[in-house]
Amino acid sequence: MADHSFLDWPFLSEAHHDLAGHVRGFAEESFGSGGFLHHGDIDAECRDILAGLADAGITRYAVPVAYGGATETLDVRSLCLVREHLAYRSGLADFVFAMQGLGSGTISLFGSDAQKSAYLPDVAAGKKIAAFALTEPDAGSDVSALALSAQRDGDGFVLNGEKTFISNGGIADFYVVFARTGEAPGARGISAFIVDADNPGLKTAERIETIAPHPLARLAFTDCHVDEDALIGEAGSGFKYAMSTLDVFRSTVAAAALGFARRALDEALGRAQSRQLFGGTLSDLQGVQSQLADMALNIDASALLIYRAAWAKDSGAPRVTREAAMAKLFSTETAQTAIDTAVQIFGGLGVTKGSVPEALYREIRALRIYEGASEVQKLVIAKQILGGG
Incomplete structure (x- = not known):
């Protein structure tokens, strides 16, 4: 199972630790090992997932507490933890939660009291899709x-x-x-x-x-x-509002990629330790051991970048453009590599439709594009360091 020792890092509080456990339990019970399998009607599946997230109180983390939410303001660490643990079990569940937050985020940050009252309680309750x-x-x-x-x-x-x-x-x-x-x-x-x-x-x-x-x-x-x-x-002021909203949610894209990468590592470990060949297992081969080590290394480095950016924003930083861009760039790129490695370790099964590595391979690709493509993140980082920002 995925390493959860990162929850004890000083970036995260006891409340975050409890939230992670709650979401992990919900995701395991709701999706088990089949969360990446879909059965035709994606719209209906999204609505069902949203209802489940709302019943579990998870959608409350997408809005501030004054409007039915769970935290005083949008808590980026909580958003990241939810996305990471949902993504580990279901890419679609991660998507549903993420869009409740991103879709209403500009209202949470810049909307009038009337706008917040009209939309945010229903977002938190899963009654309106954003x-x-x-x-x-x-x-x-x-x-x-x-x-x-x-x-x-x-x-x-x-x-x-x-x-x-x-x-x-x-x-x-x-x-x-x-x-x-x-x-x-x-x-x-x-x-x-x-x-x-x-x-x-x-x-x-x-x-x-x-x-x-x-x-x-x-x-x-x-x-x-x-x-x-x-x-x-x-x-x-719309451009400023859009960029500020993305500043909050860009780190959460990285967190979703982290969830995918953790699942890829666990799947690869299971396969490497059980697949028999040459009188031993795949995990006995030094080349495979090196691949697994790279996956673990990049997963930990991603988590550090993600929760640094989230902690900085939650601690009052007006903008975390540089930190969020670094987290998204590194985490999505290395998750793509980790998932590709898992596919390789699985061999033919890794490209078989319906297998977890195959589903992860399809899920991760868009994360390197949306909310700022990797190439754009490099420009953002360079602009920040060149300008002293």
Whole structure:
């Protein structure tokens, strides 16, 4: 089983230790060894998982305590622990929890009291599915290039344009949407809005299938009217809000990768110690021992980077851009390598559909892209160290 000694590190409190045990127990009971197997209707499966997470009180960690949450503010260490332990058992369960947090995160951080009261309690209770709509066909890593427009119109705004690769697209109850309002060029002319899924100007234009099944869609906004009270915070501050939200949740992507890597190591260990060949087991071979050692080394290094970034944010750092970028870059890249190693150790079984290594191989790939691709994380880190940030 995965090494849990990291829970005793000074980054984490007794409450975090208890939370990890609770989530681990929930995930083991709910998913067992079959959490990476899916049976057709992913939308329904996501709704079922969300109900289970809500019943277990886990979705409460996605919002502040004043609105039905479990912690006074968004506690990044708690978010990371939940994602790590869910990802170990089920990539889809990790996805469902993550989107409740990311999808409502901008409201938690910058929304008005009325907005928080209207949405966050239902997010915590699993009654509303949240989504974060930032990416566009021609604006992914370069958020400042987004083109979806929001023009003032009497008592509100009218949105026109598209979003794509939107997680929970097609099943969300509301979207936090970033649109160009034009107060200034580039990043300074973007605002954030809450758009309910039943708005007649919003349509799911296309469902997008990926190698690891998740609800994903392209959204079309056509003369989509929202009232003034749908605007989050100040007009023109949307880019800052998006980056601050990602600053909180980027470390949690790394934590999900860590959960996948821990599962890959455990699967590889089991296989190496049981597979007989050449008069012994795979684990007797020095080459395999070296591979397992590399996996363990990178897992511990990932955990240190992740919980350093999370601890720094929870301790009051206004931004952890450098720390979160390092955690995401290193953890997702090394998890990809660890999972590839597990596939190799499993041999033909590792690429057999339905095996855990095969499922992990599909799950990990997107994490190196979303919430800032690895290449972008390197630019972020370089900018931080060159600028003395």
